[in-house]
Amino acid sequence: xxxxxxxxxxxxxxxxxxxxxxxxxxxxxxxxxxxxxAALLDHYRLMARSGVSMVVVENSTIxxxxxxxxxxxxxxxxxxxxxxxxxxxGAIKDEGALACLQINHAGxxxxxxxxxxxxxxxxxxxxxxxxxxxxxxxRIVGQFAGAALRVRQAGFDAVELHGGTGYLLTQxxxxxxxxxxxxxxxxFARRQRFPLEVVAAVKAAVGDFxxxxxxxxxxxxxxxLQLKESTxxxxxxxKAGVAYISVMGGTYESFSLxxxxxxxxxxxxxxxxxxxxxxxxxxxxxxxxxxxxxETAEKAIAxxxxxxxxxxxxxxxxPQWPQKVSSGRxxxxxxxDPECGDACMQMVMKGRPAFCVRWPSEKTKEWKAKFA
Numbered sequence: 300x301x302x303x304x305x306x307x308x309x310x311x312x313x314x315x316x317x318x319x320x321x322x323x324x325x326x327x328x329x330x331x332x333x334x335x336x337a338a339l340l341d342h343y344r345l346m347a348r349s350g351v352s353m354v355v356v357e358n359s360t361i362x363x364x365x366x367x368x369x370x371x372x373x374x375x376x377x378x379x380x381x382x383x384x385x386x387x388x389g390a391i392k393d394e395g396a397l398a399c400l401q402i403n404h405a406g407x408x409x410x411x412x413x414x415x416x417x418x419x420x421x422x423x424x425x426x427x428x429x430x431x432x433x434x435x436x437x438r439i440v441g442q443f444a445g446a447a448l449r450v451r452q453a454g455f456d457a458v459e460l461h462g463g464t465g466y467l468l469t470q471x472x473x474x475x476x477x478x479x480x481x482x483x484x485x486x487f488a489r490r491q492r493f494p495l496e497v498v499a500a501v502k503a504a505v506g507d508f509x510x511x512x513x514x515x516x517x518x519x520x521x522x523x524l525q526l527k528e529s530t531x532x533x534x535x536x537x538k539a540g541v542a543y544i545s546v547m548g549g550t551y552e553s554f555s556l557x558x559x560x561x562x563x564x565x566x567x568x569x570x571x572x573x574x575x576x577x578x579x580x581x582x583x584x585x586x587x588x589x590x591x592x593x594e595t596a597e598k599a600i601a602x603x604x605x606x607x608x609x610x611x612x613x614x615x616x617x618p619q620w621p622q623k624v625s626s627g628r629x630x631x632x633x634x635x636d637p638e639c640g641d642a643c644m645q646m647v648m649k650g651r652p653a654f655c656v657r658w659p660s661e662k663t664k665e666w667k668a669k670f671a
Contacts, residue, residue: 303600311509311542315352322587322609323401325357327652333374335383338669340390347394350621354396358403358461361446366404367411375446384453399457402446406467418471419478443497444504457509465550468494469515473524509542516572519553530579537580545585546573564637574604585609593624
């Protein structure tokens with residue numbers, strides 16, 4: 300049963316023991332100032348112990364002062380944080396999973412700074428970011444490379460570039476947010492320039508170390524990035540040597556739209572995006588988005604729509620999901636409730652650590668005590 304789901308796969312020189320990965324999920328468990336906290340370590344130990352083959356740690360900032368989404372975003376912007384990152388990588392690997400760290404520049408969604416930067420001065424949520432100068436773009440490329448090297452030095456097995464959720468890498472790609480008229484804007488070939496420079500610089504810095512890419516296939520906005528352009532970019536990324544492409548849809552500006560809210564309640568609601576990307580590339584593809592039963596996940600792989608499954612809130616709600624699926628105990632799974640009103644996202648948007656409303660009360664009390 301579920302033979303494909305629990306079969307090995309080679310990804311960027313790594314052998315993953317099954318097709319299940321933890322998709323990066325920000326929950327606000329890092330300490331204030333972005334330090335690796337005891338609660339963060341406990342959380343990722345639990346996720347790694349679940350039985351997934353690889354844990355992708357949530358977005359970690361390449362510049363805490365100007366590029367961070369919150370004051371609780373993990374830092375990978377200086378060597379001062381290597382010790383904490385080493386403990387984090389070790390905690391995951393000690394539980395039998397491969398460890399990957401996602402690195403990010405939030406751009407116009409850098410809510411922890413008074414002056415966010417972006418490709419262009421396009422207003423969002425009442426704030427207008429400052430358009431980046433060319434020299435600043437070059438500096439950010441270098442920051443990505445330096446952060447990726449620290450990921451390798453900290454003992455992780457791979458690094459993932461965060462090109463999802465409408466963050467800076469995607470902001471350059473999107474016609475909605477990139478209004479530049481220089482070599483970084485205009486036609487799509489020029490809008491690809493910045494993320495491709497980042498990929499090249501990161502790969503030069505880390506050598507034969509797997510570099511994955513969190514990939515926004517569709518912003519779900521009428522004037523935003525859509526599949527016609529994004530699948531073209533996916534093929535370019537594959538040729539540039541990324542180890543895998545982890546596909547998602549939507550941004551902070553579309554997640555709350557009524558039609559997207561309803562869409563996100565459906566099983567496998569991002570699978571069509573992964574399938575479109577998979578047709579365009581020859582590297583492994585990860586799909587996420589409520590692939591919440593063994594049957595759904597197995598069929599997605601069997602139908603050739605994805606190579607791997609990314610479990611985010613599915614795994615957080617029930618860290619024993621892989622074990623329950625593999626042992627035929629699916630009726631015991633604690634499922635994420637699509638009707639909860641995105642309570643976990645509401646918590647983190649208010650700067651609070653997130654707790655799942657589906658957890659038993661004893662577990663919620665235990666986790667709240669960690670932040671008392």
